[in-house]
Amino acid sequence: MAPDSLFDDRGLATVRRAYAVQMLALAGIGDDPALEDAFATVPREAFLGPPPWQIARPGGYVPLPKADPALAYQDVLFALAPGRGVNNGSPSLHALWLHRAGCAPGSRVVHLGAGTGYYTALIAHLVGATGQVTAVECDGSLADRARANLSHLPNVTVIEGDGARWPQDEADCIYVNFSVERPAPAWLDRLGIGGRLVFPLGIPAPQRGSGGRHALHGAGLCVRRQGEGAFSVRWLGGAIFVCAEGGTGDLIGSEAEREALKNAFERGGIEFVRSLRWRQRPDPTRSWFTGSGWSLSYDEVE
Secondary structure (H helix, E strand, O other): OOOOOOOOOOOOOOOHHHHHHHHHHOOOOOOOOOHHHHHHHOOOHOOOOOOEEEEOOOEEEOOOOOOHHHOOOOOOOOEEEHHHOEEOHHHHHHEEEEHOOOOOOEEEEEEEEEOOOHHHHHHHHOOOOEEEEEEEOOOOHHHHHHHHHHHOOOOOOOOOOOOOOOOOOOOEEEEOOEEOOOOOHHHHOOOOEEEHHHHHEEOOOOOOOOOOOOEEEEEEEEEEEOOOOOEEEEEEEOOOOEEEEOOOOOOOOOHHHHHHHHHHHOOOOHHHEEEEEEOOOOHHEEEEEEEEEEEEEOEEEE
């Protein structure tokens, strides 16, 4: 039996399996046995840090009255670095995103904004012993925690660094867990043919106090490389993540681009975007948004 838990190990295994089934159902996933097994196997409580645990609620964080591991298995955000608004995010959202990311056995995956490593561990479970996962986290204390939490997984490497600079080699999947105003060149240039980039596009909300800055408008996008400069896109729904920190020059647009992206979000229609044009001349009449060197188009990839 885990300390402070009403459940023994067998009971906790049942709780985790029920949680896995529920998260996939909330994400609208009909059948993904590998992903269900990942959610049912990886112990979320091991990545939350010492108690008291805090969960995000409108207006701030609320401490849980006890640290029973069973409480980790619900669709809530747990604080990792509350002063900066960094959380262990929504399991149902990540269930959908990981389902779309297609992290198959043997895949080379780069997880950017790894936090303390919970979703990295799920990815490592999906890619298996023949896969490789590189987890990148810009915050040194979180990177240290992730390194300790993931030390038992030989297929994971944790790096403290700027997510805009990774991957440094070709990757099958790039999984981003912080909001950006534009994708970094490395993400698009080093994504292998058929590979997927999953990331939250967003506009920062006005800064309030000393805490982390989150997106005002945001959406998850799944980008698949179809060929040289050709990327198909599918919308994953609304997504409000903490905004990129560290060396963010490649992830932030100009003031004009930011205003144009804000206007595009407020105008609506991102769910109809079907392609990302990279270093190509956009068609303004078919573009949801046009930035410097890239655009999001309503047209399918030819």
